[in-house]
Amino acid sequence: MPSAALVPGIALVGCPNCGKTALFNMLTGSRQKVANYAGVTVERKEGGLLTPEGRHVRVLDLPGTYSLRGRSPDERVTRDVVLGLMDGETLPEALICVADSTNLRLVLRLVLELKALGRPLILALNMIDIAERQGCRIDVDRLSTELDLPVVATVAVRRDGIDGLLNAIDALPWRSLSSTAAHWREPTSQEIRAAHRQAERILEACAFRPGDQGLTNRLDRVLLHPVFGVAILLAVLFLMFQAVFAWANPLMDAIKAVFDLLNQEVRILLPDGMLRSLLTDGIIAGVGSVLQFLPQIVILFLFIILLEDFGYMARAAFLMDRLMGGAGLHGRAFIPLLSSFACAIPGIMAARVIENRRDRLTTILVAPLMTCSARIPVYTLVISAFVPERAVGAGIGLQGLVMFALYATGILSALSVAWVMKRLIWRQAAEPFLMELPAYKAPMLSNVLLSLWQRAEMFLRRAGTIILAMMVLIWFLSSFPGAPAGATDPAIDYSIAGMVGHWLEPALRTVGFNWQIAVALIPGMAAREVAVGALGTVYALSATGDEVGQALQPILAAQWTLPTALALLAWYVFSPQCASTLAVIRRETNSWIWPTVTFAYMLALAYLAAFLAFHIAQWALA
Amino acid sequence: MLDGSREADREENSEALPLSLRRKPWRGRVVALTPVETGGVPWSELERRLLEMGFVEGARLEILHEGPVRRDPIAVRVDDCTIAIRRRDAAAIVCQEDRV
Numbered sequence: 001m002p003s004a005a006l007v008p009g010i011a012l013v014g015c016p017n018c019g020k021t022a023l024f025n026m027l028t029g030s031r032q033k034v035a036n037y038a039g040v041t042v043e044r045k046e047g048g049l050l051t052p053e054g055r056h057v058r059v060l061d062l063p064g065t066y067s068l069r070g071r072s073p074d075e076r077v078t079r080d081v082v083l084g085l086m087d088g089e090t091l092p093e094a095l096i097c098v099a100d101s102t103n104l105r106l107v108l109r110l111v112l113e114l115k116a117l118g119r120p121l122i123l124a125l126n127m128i129d130i131a132e133r134q135g136c137r138i139d140v141d142r143l144s145t146e147l148d149l150p151v152v153a154t155v156a157v158r159r160d161g162i163d164g165l166l167n168a169i170d171a172l173p174w175r176s177l178s179s180t181a182a183h184w185r186e187p188t189s190q191e192i193r194a195a196h197r198q199a200e201r202i203l204e205a206c207a208f209r210p211g212d213q214g215l216t217n218r219l220d221r222v223l224l225h226p227v228f229g230v231a232i233l234l235a236v237l238f239l240m241f242q243a244v245f246a247w248a249n250p251l252m253d254a255i256k257a258v259f260d261l262l263n264q265e266v267r268i269l270l271p272d273g274m275l276r277s278l279l280t281d282g283i284i285a286g287v288g289s290v291l292q293f294l295p296q297i298v299i300l301f302l303f304i305i306l307l308e309d310f311g312y313m314a315r316a317a318f319l320m321d322r323l324m325g326g327a328g329l330h331g332r333a334f335i336p337l338l339s340s341f342a343c344a345i346p347g348i349m350a351a352r353v354i355e356n357r358r359d360r361l362t363t364i365l366v367a368p369l370m371t372c373s374a375r376i377p378v379y380t381l382v383i384s385a386f387v388p389e390r391a392v393g394a395g396i397g398l399q400g401l402v403m404f405a406l407y408a409t410g411i412l413s414a415l416s417v418a419w420v421m422k423r424l425i426w427r428q429a430a431e432p433f434l435m436e437l438p439a440y441k442a443p444m445l446s447n448v449l450l451s452l453w454q455r456a457e458m459f460l461r462r463a464g465t466i467i468l469a470m471m472v473l474i475w476f477l478s479s480f481p482g483a484p485a486g487a488t489d490p491a492i493d494y495s496i497a498g499m500v501g502h503w504l505e506p507a508l509r510t511v512g513f514n515w516q517i518a519v520a521l522i523p524g525m526a527a528r529e530v531a532v533g534a535l536g537t538v539y540a541l542s543a544t545g546d547e548v549g550q551a552l553q554p555i556l557a558a559q560w561t562l563p564t565a566l567a568l569l570a571w572y573v574f575s576p577q578c579a580s581t582l583a584v585i586r587r588e589t590n591s592w593i594w595p596t597v598t599f600a601y602m603l604a605l606a607y608l609a610a611f612l613a614f615h616i617a618q619w620a621l622a
Numbered sequence: 623m624l625d626g627s628r629e630a631d632r633e634e635n636s637e638a639l640p641l642s643l644r645r646k647p648w649r650g651r652v653v654a655l656t657p658v659e660t661g662g663v664p665w666s667e668l669e670r671r672l673l674e675m676g677f678v679e680g681a682r683l684e685i686l687h688e689g690p691v692r693r694d695p696i697a698v699r700v701d702d703c704t705i706a707i708r709r710r711d712a713a714a715i716v717c718q719e720d721r722v
Contacts, residue, residue: 067670194660431662432668433711436705
C-alpha cells in the first residue's frame with residue numbers, strides 16, 4: 001500500500017441518520033482507524049478502499065450535518081475538513097454526499113451548498129432499496145442532469161450495492177484535481193430559503209415522490225404515546241439496567257477469577273519482594289479491577305447501539321426532554337446518567353450520544369454523582385454497622401430507607417449541579433431543541449458488532465495505558481516506604497499514603513474522620529470499594545475479600561461514633577476518589593481541565609456534605 | 623352580505639397563529655417565521671436552524687405527537703420528514719390551517 005500522504009482521500013458527508021456509517025463500513029470493511037480529533041471530543045474514522053481500477057483511496061467518515069454552518073463541534077469538524085481548515089488533516093480530493101433516498105428534501109440543500117464549493121462531488125442515494133419498498137420514486141438520471149453531478153443509487157447493506165459508487169469514484173477527474181482550499185461563507189436566511197426553492201424545483205423536475213412512512217407512524221403512535229410510550233421507555237431502561245447489573249455479573253466474576261488466579265500464580269512463582277508486590281497488588285489487582293467493567297460496558301453499548309440504529313434513541317430523548325430539561329440537561333442525557341448507576345465509566349462513554357458539546361460536558365461532569373455499584377460495599381458496611389435493622393413502616397426497613405436516601409441524594413445533587421452549571425457557569429442561552437425523528441430501521445448485525453468492537457477496544461486501550469499508570473502510582477503511594485523492622489502498626493501506616501493520611505487528618509477531623517479513615521481514602525482512589533479493604537488493612541485485619549466487611553463491622557461500631565459514620569456516608573455520596581472515572585473523563589474530553597474540575601467540585605461537595613452530616617448529627621444527639 | 627360573513631368565518635378558522643399554540647391533530651402550512659424571545663440563541667441563528675430543518679414558508683405541517691409533560695415537545699411532519707421541536711422554539715413558526 002502506498003504511503004498515506006500519496007493516497008488521495010475522499011470524505012463522506014451527509015445528514016444524520018442517512019446510513020452514512022453503514023456505507024462507510026461497506027466501503028472500507030473492518031480496516032478502520034478510530035481516533036479523536038485533537039482538542040475536540042469528535043470521533044475521527046478513516047478507512048481505505050481499492051476501486052475496480054486498482055486505485056487506493058482513503059475514506060474519511062465525517063459527522064452528520066444539515067449544513068456547513070457548524071452549529072456543534074461535530075459539525076464544525078465536518079466543515080473544517082471539507083474546507084481544508086482542519087489542523088493535521090489534508091483537504092480531501094473529493095466529497096461523497098450521502099443521502100437517505102426516502103428523505104431527499106433537506107439533504108438537497110446540503111448538496112447545493114457542497115456543490116458551490118466547486119470540489120469534485122458525488123451524490124450517493126443511499127438506502128434506495130428501502131425507498132423503493134416504501135413506494136418512493138425518483139428519476140436518478142434527471143437528478144444527475146439537474147444537479148450536474150454524478151448521482152448513484154447505493155444499498156449500504158449489500159456488497160453489490162456499492163458497485164455503482166465505486167465506478168463513480170473511478171470516473172472522478174483524478175488527474176486534474178486541485179488541492180486548493182475552497183471558498184465558503186455562511187449563507188444568510190434568504191439564501192437558505194432560495195436553496196429550498198431550488199431543491200423544491202429539482203424534486204418536482206425529477207418526479208420525486210416521498211416514501212410511505214406508515215409503519216414508522218404506527219409505531220410512533222405507541223412508542224411516543226404520553227402513557228404507553230413512557231411505560232415502554234421505562235421498561236426498556238429497566239431491561240437495560242437489569243442487563244448491565246445482573247447479566248454482566250457472571251462474566252465479571254469470571255474475569256475477577258482469572259485475575260485472582262493470575263495473582264496467586266505470580267505469588268507462588270515470585271519471591272516476596274517489591275516486584276511481586278508491584279505485579280500482584282499493583283498491576284494485576286489494579287487492571288483487573290478495571291477490566292471487570294468490560295462486560296458491563298459491552299452490554300450497555302450493545303443496548304445503546306441497537307436503540308440508536310433502530311431509531312429509538314431520538315424517541316427516548318423526545319419523551320424525556322421536558323423532565324431532563326428542567327435541570328438543564330438534554331433529553332439524551334437520560335441514558336448515560338442511568339448507566340452511571342452501574343458504573344460512571346460506561347455512563348461517561350455513553351454521553352457520546354449527545355451532540356452538543358456543553359450538554360455533553362454537563363452530563364459527563366454529573367455522571368459520577370449517580371450512585372455507582374462501587375459505592376455499595378461502603379454503604380453496606382457502614383449502614384450494617386450503625387443503622388439498626390428496624391421496620392419504619394409496612395415492609396420498609398430503616399436500613400433500606402437510608403440506602404434509598406443515599407441514592408436519592410445522589411440523583412438530586414446530579415440534577416442540581418447540572419442546573420447550576422447551565423445557569424451559572426455556561427451562562428448559556430438554552431439551545432433550541434430541534435431534532436429529526438428518523439424512520440425506524442432494522443439494525444444490521446455486522447454494523448452493530450463493528451461498533452461494539454470499536455467501543456470495547458477503546459476501553460481496553462484506556463485500561464492498558466492511563467488507568468494502568470494510575471494503578472501503579474496508587475500502589476506506589478500505598479507501599480513506599482515499607483514498614484521498618486519490628487514495626488507494630490500496619491505497613492500502610494508508614495507509606496506515603498499513610499503520611500498523607502496523617503497529614504490530612506486535621507482537615508478531615510472537622511468532618512469527624514479519624515486517621516484510619518483518612519489513610520483508607522487514598523488507596524480508595526483506585527476504586528471506591530477498595531476503601532473497605534483499606535480500612536481492613538488499617539485496622540490490621542488479616543481477613544480478605546468479603547470477610548473484611550463482616551469482621552470490620554463490630555470494630556467500626558465500637559470505634560466510630562454515629563456522626564462519624566453518617567459523615568462518611570455523606571462523603572461517599574459525592575466522593576471524588578475514583579481514578580478510572582477521572583481517567584475516562586480525561587480521555588473523553590481530551591483535556592485535563594474537566595477531570596480536575598470534576599475532582600475539585602466533588603471534593604468540595606463531599607467535604608461540605610460530610611461536615612454538615614457530622615455537625616448536624618452531633619447537635620441532634622447532644 | 624351572506625357570502626361576506628361566511629368568508630369572515632373562514633378567515634377566523636384559518637387564522638395565522640404560532641405553531642406552539644396548535645394542538646394535535648392539526649394540519650396546515652408555514653406562513654412566516656417571526657422573531658420571538660426564546661431566551662435562547664439569537665434570532666438570526668434560530669431562524670436559519672428552523673429553515674435548515676425544513677420550516678420554510680409554504681412547508682406542509684402536521685402535528686403527529688405531543689410530549690408527555692405539558693404536551694411538550696411536539697413531533698411535526700414537515701413536508702417529508704418528522705421533526706421534534708419544543709413549543710418554546712415553535713413559537714417562531716407562524717402557520718395557518720389548511721382550508722378544507
